[in-house]
Amino acid sequence: MTVAAYIASAIFIVVYALIASEKVDKTKAALAGGALMMLVGLVDQHTAFHGSMHVVRGLEQHVEGIDWNTIFLLIGMMIIVNVTRHTGVFEWVAIKTAKRAHGRPIPILIGLAIATAGVSALLDNVTTVLLIAPAVILIYEALEVDPVPFLILIIMASNIGGTATLVGDPPNIMIASTAKLSFMDFLSVNGPIILIIFVAFALTIRFGWGRRMQVTDEQRHRIMEFDETRAITNYKLLWRCLFVIGLVLVGFVLHARLGLEPATVALSGAALIMLLHPEGPHDTLRDVEWPTIFFFIGLFIMVSGLVKVGVIAALGQGLINLTAGNPMALTMAVLGFSAVASAIIDNIPFVATMTALLSVVAAQLHPEAGAPGSLEVLQHAGVLPIWWALSLGAGLGGNMTLIGASPNVVVSGIAKRAGHTITFKRFLKYGVPLTLQYLVISALYLWFRFFR
Numbered sequence: 001m002t003v004a005a006y007i008a009s010a011i012f013i014v015v016y017a018l019i020a021s022e023k024v025d026k027t028k029a030a031l032a033g034g035a036l037m038m039l040v041g042l043v044d045q046h047t048a049f050h051g052s053m054h055v056v057r058g059l060e061q062h063v064e065g066i067d068w069n070t071i072f073l074l075i076g077m078m079i080i081v082n083v084t085r086h087t088g089v090f091e092w093v094a095i096k097t098a099k100r101a102h103g104r105p106i107p108i109l110i111g112l113a114i115a116t117a118g119v120s121a122l123l124d125n126v127t128t129v130l131l132i133a134p135a136v137i138l139i140y141e142a143l144e145v146d147p148v149p150f151l152i153l154i155i156m157a158s159n160i161g162g163t164a165t166l167v168g169d170p171p172n173i174m175i176a177s178t179a180k181l182s183f184m185d186f187l188s189v190n191g192p193i194i195l196i197i198f199v200a201f202a203l204t205i206r207f208g209w210g211r212r213m214q215v216t217d218e219q220r221h222r223i224m225e226f227d228e229t230r231a232i233t234n235y236k237l238l239w240r241c242l243f244v245i246g247l248v249l250v251g252f253v254l255h256a257r258l259g260l261e262p263a264t265v266a267l268s269g270a271a272l273i274m275l276l277h278p279e280g281p282h283d284t285l286r287d288v289e290w291p292t293i294f295f296f297i298g299l300f301i302m303v304s305g306l307v308k309v310g311v312i313a314a315l316g317q318g319l320i321n322l323t324a325g326n327p328m329a330l331t332m333a334v335l336g337f338s339a340v341a342s343a344i345i346d347n348i349p350f351v352a353t354m355t356a357l358l359s360v361v362a363a364q365l366h367p368e369a370g371a372p373g374s375l376e377v378l379q380h381a382g383v384l385p386i387w388w389a390l391s392l393g394a395g396l397g398g399n400m401t402l403i404g405a406s407p408n409v410v411v412s413g414i415a416k417r418a419g420h421t422i423t424f425k426r427f428l429k430y431g432v433p434l435t436l437q438y439l440v441i442s443a444l445y446l447w448f449r450f451f452r
Helices: 003-021 026-039 045-050 068-085 089-100 105-122 125-142 148-162 170-179 183-212 217-224 235-258 262-276 281-286 290-308 311-323 327-344 347-365 384-397 406-417 424-450
Strands: 052-056 059-063
Touching: 003 026, 003 290, 003 311, 003 347, 026 045, 026 290, 045 052, 045 290, 059 290, 068 089, 068 125, 068 170, 068 235, 068 262, 068 281, 068 290, 089 105, 089 125, 089 217, 105 125, 105 148, 105 183, 125 148, 125 217, 125 406, 148 183, 148 384, 148 406, 148 424, 170 183, 170 347, 170 384, 183 235, 183 384, 183 424, 235 262, 290 311, 290 347, 311 327, 311 347, 327 347, 327 384, 327 424, 347 384, 384 424
Parallel strands: none
Antiparallel strands: 052 059
């Protein structure tokens, strides 16, 4: 490794440590790390912003900069959700679900978990829990039941649902953009296994906690008195939002056939929903999670620096050597490592690094398939299972600890402000056994689908 490689690695490790410790805001840390990479000359501005060709470890390679497809896909979806949430439809769903369950805690939880997973798959899991968590606290406080276990399980439902589709979870967006995978690719590969895992999740809730959660008729009556019709504040806007969301989902399904990137579909939907929204754009744009967007930007710049100086190529070669280049061994190693790593640090920075790493691994494993970064290399039959292992490992591994994924941190903050602290230890009691169960199911699925 060169001096530049050691400097880049040191910057990246320090930023990771700051993010994991939560002593410095993750957006500040990532932007500072990206700026430092450019200031010391590890990556030039053109490469960081647009990507360019460089010789890396003796081979000419395209070094990706900021992944604008990921950035604008996130912005587009955030705008769509920000307008939609003003209609009150998410609160309506929560109250309607609780009343359909006749105020019984476990049926309410299963219903909310289904709603959360479904919305997380279609929109994004961070925004979903941001809107569902307050309703969960309201419902279970009315039942005089500790809401913390239910909040933890709603987090897990969100992460499970988000793993099913391209747009449900930011790591999937990054994987799709790097590996050139479509919305339907995710739905056809991740969809079936996520459905199986969610059924296992619901059965665990039903038989693991069902008998222990009993409430009185008086407590259930409080839930039945809730009026869900008051939650909807603007019916005209609601129908407009549902129309736009429907068009966007059709666009995601057909984007590969239409020759459009997912970001183009999301931005078009965002533009249309703002045109149909009677209010000005200022409030909508102000509510976009700009700290998250700039966190991604800083992260992409740092990763481009690691690629340019050869750190990612060296790690890729090490991973190949460790598994002797065996596709199944490599797939299972990525699944397990992704889950453990995502449990220790937020899965977003981890996946940003791994997508770059696996792109290099794909080129090293199959140089005969085409140029590095080409569709033929990235989607080679021996490489595709590794991308799905990364998606499942990072998405499900985020359920293991309180800091494993963004929805975990978001709900923890909401719960704390409401007077219900979710401790790291308490989350582990739920997260570890359930996640291990789902990783075993995922490993069997990957073997059955790609290697049997």
